[in-house]
Amino acid sequence: MTEEFKKKAKSLLLLDIETVAACASYDELPERMQKLWDKKAVSLKKGDDTLSNAEYFYNRSAIYSEFGKIICIAFGAFYWNEKNEIAFKVSSFSGDNEAEVLLQFRTLIEKYPSDQLILCAHNGKEFDFPFICRRMLIHGIEIPKALQISGKKPWEILHQDTMDMWKFGDYKSYTSLDLLAAVFDIPGSKNEMSGDQVTKVYYEENDLLKISRYCREDVVVMAQLYLRLQNFETVHPDNIIRVE
Template sequence: MTDEFRRRARNFLLLDIETVAAFNSYDKLPERMQKLWDKKAASLKRGDDTLTNAEYFYDRGAIYSEFGKIVCIAFGGFYWNDADEIAFKVSSFSGDDEVVLLNQFKALIEKYPADQLILCAHNGREFDFPFLCRRMLIHCIEIPKALQITGKKPWEILHQDTMDLWKFGDYKSYTSLDLLAAVFDIPGSKIEMSGDQVTRVYWEENDLAKISRYCREDVVVLAQLYLRLHCFPTVKAENIVRIE
């Protein structure tokens, strides 16, 4: 563990978000949005009529910020315990009211110096970070400076993305967090559920607690992966603190 990593760890926040289709059925979408989803679905399905547009909305709506919403944001950070061993603490915000959720997250990251905060997520550059910003704009929530990247030079953006770290500039394919966890022999997070079940668990089971546990475990996996990608030892199980 380098002194540089210890120094940066003070302003290093790892995160993951869980999103769901904004409505529990296609029929609940406003008519204007239904027509726009139909156009999007047609371009995405490319002739595959296995699912109807309504079924496709329930299946895929969560991954598009125009048709989905955030129901959980999990976050965590490294620290060193009294025995000078690396430790990790993870917690989460969750709820049905996305405005409250986003404001909680905004207040959290604004506690850090905006020019020093390093946010890290898996595929964060293409999903988590833009999804958060777009949903904030939709709700007229001022985007925190740490998330404002428009006009910045690449070296001025401090965000980290474990998928980018693994790609080494290769943009041909997506590599999941679960796959990398398996490659590096890190315990996975897919114990109670998987990411493609979040919309169903939210709308049909009404189980935000389950989603939150899953989201927090994803952040634990993310943290261990980040360490392995830098050839650092992972956090011992007994040094991981989970706050519900």
């Protein structure tokens, strides 16, 4: 572990979000939004009529910021314990009120100097970061400076992405966190559930705590992957602190 990384780690925050369909069913969408979803579903299904537009909404809308919402944001940071061993602490904000979750997250990241904070997520540049910003705008929440990229030069944007780090400039394909965890022999986060089950667990099982645990574990996996991508040893399991 280098001194340079120790210094960098003080400004590094790893995060993951969990999103669900904005409402429990297609029928609960306002009529205007139903029509717009129908139009979007046509292009998404590409002629596959196996599922109706209503079923497709329930299964797929969570990944689109216009039709989904954030119910959990998990975040974690590295630190060094009293034995000078690397450790990792992870926590989360979650709730049914998306605006409150977003405000809590904004308050958190505004504690860091915006010109020093490094935000990292897996596929964060394509999904987590823009999804958070769009949902903040929808709720009339001011986007914190650390998430604002418009008008910035590339070297002024401190966002990192473990998927990008793995690609080494190759833009041909998506590589999941779960796959990279397996490649690097890092314990996975899919013990209780998987990402495609989040909407079902939220609306049918009403188990936000389960989703929050899953989200936090994704951040733990990402933290371990981040270290391996730097060619460092992973954090010992005893040094991982989970705050519910």
